[in-house]
Amino acid sequence: MEQQASEESQDELTLEQPSMSETEQLQDKTLKLLDYDTIRQQLANNTTFFEARKLALELSPSFDEYEVERLQNETADARALLDELGDLILESRVDTSESVARAALGGVLTGVDLLAVAESLEVHRRARSSVLRGAEKAPLLADIARIIPDLQELQRQVRAKIGRRGEVVDGASPNLRALRTQVRQAYERVTEALTGFMQSSAGRETLQDSVISVRGERLVVPVKAAMRHRVEGIVHDASNSGATLFIEPFATVELGNSWRELSLEEEREVLRVLRDLSTLVGAVADDIRLANRLTANIDFALARARYSHRLQAVQATMRWPTDEEEDASSEPKNTLRLLKARHPMLGRDVVPLTLGIGPGWTALVITGPNTGGKTVAMKTVGLLALMHQSGLQIPAEEGSALPVFKGIYADIGDQQSIADSVSTFGSHIGNVVEILKHATARSLVLMDELGTSTDPEEGSALAKAIIGHLAKRRIPLIVTTHHRNVAAFAEASENISNASFQLEPDTLRPTYELTMGVPGRSYAMAVAERLGLPEEIMEESRVLLEPQHMRFEDWLNELQDDRQSLQTNLEESERARADAEAIRNRLEEQVEYLADNRDDMLDNARRGIEAHFDAVRQKLRGMEASLSWSAPAGSSPEARSRIEEIRQEVEQVEEERAKLEPTPSSRRERVEERPIGVGDTVFVRGLNLEGIVAELSSKSKEAEIAIGKVRINVDRTRLSRVETESVAEKTEDKPPIRMTQPAEARELDLRGMRAEEALSQVEGFLDRAMLDDLSTVRIIHGRGTGALREAVRDHLNHHPLVQDFGPEPRERGGNGATWVSMS
Structure with a gap:
């Protein structure tokens, strides 16, 4: 019996556990209630690459904190990249995924399809080179860009053989040009023969019109049906009325055969060119798909950055508790704080919202008048949390903080169903039951007008019980209500706080400003009096009010003034804290820069010491030479003392140079290689x-x-x-021969040269660098007007030996020199 009871109990526990499908359905309902689809559409409008648009329209929030952190860092990188380079357009007009798949299966692509593939390859190249140019500002995107395959040779092959309209050009193969010349000549011979027939007396009498037509890929003339017996030839077609026959005269049949044979041979040659190019596309289909996917990821990050920029959004500080902190006995750290947040669909003129949950409490009860902003405030919090967990920055001020929630659940609006015989109250309670089943301390719960659409006493009792239950489970909760006793219940609870919207005292218009820590006031009496309710009724209603209600209103007035003053002080302290964090981040960046550029600084120091060493050694040689010519050796104590001082100085410089001498392992080595030959x-x-x-x-x-x-x-x-x-x-x-290249081999000085001469020098310099197996070289062109710099960099941008390039750091010449990474 005990075993049976235990199994039944286990079955009950199993039945109570929510399935993944239920969780997904509840999350999907929340996305719809919070208008998340509008965010998807607005984000998709900021994409430029076809696959990135798909990613935007299929966007969903992540509930993994590390994934959210990665997405947020990518968006921050993308904003920094756009600030550095300007907007980066990766537009590709055609989705080439179907064409690439067909080529991978051995299909033959048309010239238009191949042009579309080449265009997408150009977008891949532009994405890779542009992002790598800003790698210092966007290291995460640069890591993605480096993986994009280099398919420029395939692009060159397609561009060389396919014209702008998708036609195969004459020079696509050695035979095609000659074949097309022969086809044109054969066509001219046929048309000349047909023209001669049309101009003859027999032609003028028998033809319907003096034109040459094509029927069944044969050249024909229109003959009157009544004159058929006078024209010997092959009938290929007739008009709808039957009055005209399209005849190929016997005299031109052989000429037509020659023209058709050459045309078919031309078509076979064109098909061969298309098949060869399609085979190349199919051979690298996986690389093209990878490049499409990586380019889409880059453009998707750029779209998030563009959208965030348009919203004047910021990256929220991310907070989440550890597994140990989720225990009910510990202090939760999933604090939510929004500073002057704005709903992304209400524009920039909306009254900003400052709101928080915690620390020390997890439930917020918002009260206030109708149309005062309660529901909008709650939806703003939910939508910004979804945006944050989708990798989007939020329209708020610096210092805003959001945890990474494991689930976001909402019950908003009237969801009654006449078809299912579900009332408004029943719909709300059904949603609450589902939310209670799934919500944990890592969730965010939003409930609009809890306890309404039923008896006020019973509704408020249910609302207080539900709020108390969720607060006891330490589940972050935002609730809107009109029940004053629910607000009083929140005021008396330790882990529940109040907030409210108010009306302007004089006009009774909504202020749309949220006041934290204060329950909402009742404006029923003031509104009724302003709308003209008779004075005797107003007086009677005031008499009927309970005394504690009047005292409560007076207390609210005093408390509201005090809270406003405290709120102002709090906002100032938050701004100061945000400024301090920004300063700390700048200092960390400077320390990181010093660490990254340590080798360059040591190189500069080493050059300075070597120059000093050469100068001192030259001075010593000059001193010794002057002594050997002026006086007998040892005759001048002062000279000997001076020589000794210089020798000590030489020894000191040598010691300093030895400290900065690079280790043998850091020196670039190369292996001599033989040239490429036939059969390799x-x-x-x-x-x-x-x-x-x-x-x-x-x-x-x-x-x-x-x-x-x-x-x-x-x-x-x-x-x-x-x-x-x-x-x-x-x-x-055989161990390879190891050689260390001198510093002169790694550097080219172009100052004072004209562009043409300089580019010739660059070409030879890059060839030597590749032969010497140098990974990085330096080209000095000076600042000047910038013309030489632009010419050099434009040349490098299309050079096959160059993998990447960019301006030197400020301490190594800045824009006056360019570092080049060899491929």
Whole structure:
């Protein structure tokens, strides 16, 4: 019996546990009640890349604190990037995912499809290069950008063979140009023969019109049906009325056959070009999908940044309790604080809302007149919490703080159902039951007009019991109500607080300003008197009021004045705290900068010491030389003393230089490599594929690469030889020759040169750097008018040997020099 009772009890516990589907349905209902779909649509309008728009329309809040932190940091990075570079448009007009999938399955894409793929590859390239240019401001987005595959060679192949309208150009293959010339000549021969027939006496008498038409891909002339017996030829078609026959004269059949044969051969050659390009797209389909996904993530972060900028939003401080702090015996730390927050759909002129929950209490009861702002305030809190957990910044002031809730549940508005025979009160209680089943201390619960639509006494009793139950479970709660005894219950409870909206005393218009810690006043008597209720009735109503009610109103007036003064002081202290945090963040950034730039600073110090060392050593040599010519050795004690001082100075400089000498492991080393030859397996940068060198052109720097059955011509600078196992084994036996490059090999000074001369120097300099296996070099162009700088950087932006570049730090020349990272 005991075992059976235990199993029954276990079954009851199992039945009471909420399923994931119920939780998701409750969350989805909350999103609809808080108008979250409008946020999705507004965010989607700020995207520019087609896949990013999908991400925005499918946006959902995350309930994992680490995911929320990552999304918020990405949005902050994106805002910093937009501030640094200006708006970054990654617009792609066509969704290429279907075309890429078709190519991956072996399908042949049209020229228009291939152009769309090339356009998306250009967007990928622009996203990668632009974000990496601002990597210092947006390190998280830079990490995403670095993973975007380099497919520029595929883009070049498509652009070289497909015209702007999607047609295959004449130079797409060696045979195509000749075939098209032959097709045009054959067509001209047919049309000349048909024109001669039309101009003959027989043609003038038998033709309906002097035009050449095409029927069934054959060139024909329109002949009167009655004259059919006078024109020998093949009938290909007839008009709807039957009065005209479209005939190909026997005299032009062979010419037409020649034209059609050449046209079909041309079509086969065009199809071969399209198939080869489609094969290349299919070969890197996974890379294209990855690039689409990464570019969409970048544009999605930029869209969140644009939307946040338009809302004048800030990043809320994130707070969440640890698992130990969720125990009921400990102090909860999921404090919610909003400073001058605004509902994102009400514009910037709305009265801002300052509201908080905790510390030390978890339930907030908001009272006040109808249309005073209670429901809007509650929906603002819920919607801003959802936005925060979706990676969006919130329209509020610095210093606002939000925890990461594990669930956000709302019961707002009249949700009665006539079809289901559910009343307004029944609908509210049904929602409350579901919320009580799912809510925990890590949830946020919003309840509008709790206890209404039923008997006031019973409704207020239920409201107090529900609020007390949630407060006891330490569940963050915001409730709106008209029941004064519910506000009194909150005032008497330790872990529940009051807040209220007021009316202007003179006009009785809503102020829409929330006062924390004070229950709402009743304006029924004042409104009735202003609307003209007879004085004798007003007097009688005042007499009927209980004395404690009048004392309560007087107490509220005094308390409201005191609270207003305290609120002003609190806001000032919050602003001061926010300023202090901002200063601390700036100091941390400066410390991080010093740590990141330590090597550059040491390099500068080392150069200064070496220059000092050279000067002192030169001085010593000059002193010794002058002594050897002027007087016998040792004849001048002062000279010997001076020489000794200089030698000591040399020793000190050598000691300082030794302290800054880099360790051997930090020096760049390289291995001598043989040039690429026919038969070598190579990796094609910009296509992310391996192929075999079939031929090396003697007239240009291109190489013909065989990738499967497809052969393409590629610039040799985009090729990297792939070592075979046998070569690798040999290199293991022989240690590579290690060389350290002098500082001059890593730096190029262009000051005083014209742009054309400078770019020629840059080209040779980059070639030498690649041969020397240098990872980073430096180009000095000076500040001047900026023309030389722009010419150099524009050249670097399209150079195949350059992976990335940017201005030097301020202490190394700033915009007067450019660092270059070799690919």
